[in-house]
Amino acid sequence: MTANARLATxxxxxxxxxxxxxxxxxxxxxxxxxxxxxxxxxxxxLACHDDQKVLSVFQTAxxxxxxxxxxxxxxxxxxxxxxxxxxDHAGRVRRGQERPPVPxxxxxSSASVADQNGNCIAxxxxxxxxxxxxxxxxxxxxxxxxxxxxxxxxxPVLATSTQVEVCFDxxxxxxxxxxxxxxxxxxxxxxxxxxxxxxxxxxxxxxxxRQTLNDTCYDCHAEMRGPYLWEHAPVSEDCSNCHxxxxxxxxxxxxxxxxxxxxxxxxQDGHPSLPQDDSGLASGVPSQYLLxxxxxxxxxxxxxxxxxxxxxxxx
Numbered sequence: 001m002t003a004n005a006r007l008a009t010x011x012x013x014x015x016x017x018x019x020x021x022x023x024x025x026x027x028x029x030x031x032x033x034x035x036x037x038x039x040x041x042x043x044x045x046l047a048c049h050d051d052q053k054v055l056s057v058f059q060t061a062x063x064x065x066x067x068x069x070x071x072x073x074x075x076x077x078x079x080x081x082x083x084x085x086x087x088d089h090a091g092r093v094r095r096g097q098e099r100p101p102v103p104x105x106x107x108x109s110s111a112s113v114a115d116q117n118g119n120c121i122a123x124x125x126x127x128x129x130x131x132x133x134x135x136x137x138x139x140x141x142x143x144x145x146x147x148x149x150x151x152x153x154x155x156p157v158l159a160t161s162t163q164v165e166v167c168f169d170x171x172x173x174x175x176x177x178x179x180x181x182x183x184x185x186x187x188x189x190x191x192x193x194x195x196x197x198x199x200x201x202x203x204x205x206x207x208x209x210r211q212t213l214n215d216t217c218y219d220c221h222a223e224m225r226g227p228y229l230w231e232h233a234p235v236s237e238d239c240s241n242c243h244x245x246x247x248x249x250x251x252x253x254x255x256x257x258x259x260x261x262x263x264x265x266x267x268q269d270g271h272p273s274l275p276q277d278d279s280g281l282a283s284g285v286p287s288q289y290l291l292x293x294x295x296x297x298x299x300x301x302x303x304x305x306x307x308x309x310x311x312x313x314x315x
Contacts, residue, residue, distance in 0.1 A: 036087030042078040044090040059153035069123065082119055082150070084111075113141045120144040129200030135207060137199065142170075147199070161189035167199075174246045183247030195219075196245070214239055228304030230311050234265065235303050258294035 038044035046054070057063050062082075063072040071081035080086050088100040121128050132138055147157050147166055156162040164186050168175040177183065184191050193199070196216050197207045210216040217239045218225045226236065234241040242261060243253045250257045256264070296302060299313045307315045 036091075037077065037080055037085045038087045038090040041080070042072070045079045045086065047090075053151060056153055057151040060151065062150065084119075113143045116143050116145065127200065129198065129202070131203050132201035134203065135201030137207075138201065160192040163192040163194065167193045177244065177247035180247035180249050182249070182251055182253045184245070184253075213245075217245075224303050226304050228306055229308070230305040230313060232302060232304050232313060258296060262295040 058072075061067070062070060064070040065072055067073045068075070070076065072078050083102045086102050089102050093099050129135070149155050149157070157166040164178075168178075178186050186192070194209070196209055198204075198209045199207065202208060204211055206213075208216045210219065214236070224235070224239075239245070240255075242255060244255050245253070248254060254261055293300075301307075301310060301313045301315065305311075305313050305315060309315060
């Protein structure tokens with residue numbers, strides 16, 4: 001050791017002996033600002049929170065001891081990895097004193113939704129979706145826990161048969177529409193909301209799973225895709241020009257029954273059709289253009305035709 005090194009060492013020792021308050025004060029400040037974690041980890045939590053709703057977390061991927069990425073993996077903080085430092089919450093409190101709340105992740109926490117979601121995104125950044133921060137869910141301050149049940153061994157929002165009930169908690173209008181006679185089989189558990197929507201964010205309107213509404217519909221209704229030699233303009237433009245995607249009182253989930261739907265765009269000028277109004281059939285005489293399938297009696301290929309003589313969508 002050089003002379004300068006010896007001198008520096010002696011000076012440091014002398015400072016500690018002569019001015020112990022400096023060192024103890026700095027240590028005290030660090031301890032005060034540092035978050036307090038419980039000494040026994042999850043055992044401290046489970047001493048009180050031992051109901052099945054909490055214990056079921058051990059049946060999920062969040063509590064795999066051998067997984068280093070799991071909160072309960074080797075060296076992780078267990079419950080406090082998500083809920084935040086709980087040393088003060090689990091420690092002793094004086095009689096009559098309110099127990100300090102868990103400071104971070106909790107449905108009852110005073111922490112903001114952004115802070116709560118930040119705890120989830122810290123591990124689930126790959127599941128977040130690249131457009132989450134531009135989505136309607138984020139802009140309306142929807143928390144991850146608002147949709148996901150983290151402690152459940154089977155998260156309802158991840159299962160086709162139960163996801164719809166989670167979404168309907170907020171989307172009441174869509175719930176009502178799904179109850180109509182003609183609707184996608186969502187209530188029957190054969191489809192889920194995520195079949196058409198991307199809940200974690202997309203750059204599309206209404207969080208659609210594809211870039212356009214038509215592309216989303218074509219995932220299942222490929223026979224309507226085309227291209228057709230003779231195209232029906234509103235069909236290629238937007239399926240919702242004629243259809244109600246969440247449910248309708250009309251067959252085929254049409255927004256209105258023909259001929260009212262058709263006559264919304266096609267006037268009767270130059271065509272031997274009769275307008276339909278609240279008085280029923282004109283002159284009380286049944287018309288072949290209003291009975292049966294109405295306009296579809298003749299224009300059967302309403303989505304488009306590839307027939308050389310199909311310019312009127314009649315074949």
